[in-house]
Amino acid sequence: QNSAYCGIAVNGSHVGVSGIQPQATYASAPIGMTIHKLNSGDKVGCIVTKPGSSNPLVAGADFTYLLVEKIG
Numbered sequence: 001q002n003s004a005y006c007g008i009a010v011n012g013s014h015v016g017v018s019g020i021q022p023q024a025t026y027a028s029a030p031i032g033m034t035i036h037k038l039n040s041g042d043k044v045g046c047i048v049t050k051p052g053s054s055n056p057l058v059a060g061a062d063f064t065y066l067l068v069e070k071i072g
Helices: none
Strands: 004-010 013-021 044-049
Touching: none
Parallel strands: none
Antiparallel strands: 004 013, 004 044
16 A cells, blocks of 8 residues: 555566556555676665655455476
């Protein structure tokens, strides 16, 4: 709830594309594929940023996940 932007973070910095959840209701914010070169020890995760003063509520029902694949 409370509109938010969701994206991919590497070592705490936003990379790639973002999904936008524009309304203060439960809705999905799909994030497109991001290709990024990773190094040993990098921390990869989902990042949520808020456009206003209210903290967004992030909840998953078996569909909140991050898939990392090795290419090459």
